[in-house]
Amino acid sequence: MVTIGNEWTQLGDLLVARRKELSRALDADWRFRRRFADAHELDYRTVSDLEVGRRDNYEEMTYRRVERAYRWERGSIEEVLEGREPRPEPIAPIVETGAGPGGERLEIEHVKVGEFEAYLTAAADVAENMSEEERDEARRKTIETLRGLLKHLE
Known part of the structure; x- marks a missing residue:
């Protein structure tokens, strides 16, 4: 059996805490790992493996996609693995801007x-x-x- 370092357990704990924080602020369904993964078009197994510290071999692209989903700044996963804290982005609803029928600026909150x-x-x-x-x-x-x-x- 392969032993995963404590830094991966720490990362998993921080990811779970962040997902729960996001679920309280934005979408209660995100308290469920599968629904969170689906909502962010992430592979459920990857999210599960990261959150429980099951393995330690991920591609950098996976890190970036996970950081985007958990609303952490780029490089936060590496920061945690090096013993530092992640850099969370502010939690706010996603707002898109566009033009209305008369050309006026519209902000649409999801x-x-x-x-x-x-x-x-x-x-x-x-x-x-x-x-x-x-x-x-x-x-x-x-x-x-x-x-x-x-x-x-x-």
């Missing part, structure tokens, strides 16, 4: 489906406690808002 479902569930709970008149008004305002958004996208 909202995870699970978060959206949670918002909808909370709204449904609130709606259950509304009077019929309040529900009708909320329904009318929601439809009006959605129509406005759709017109803006045309």
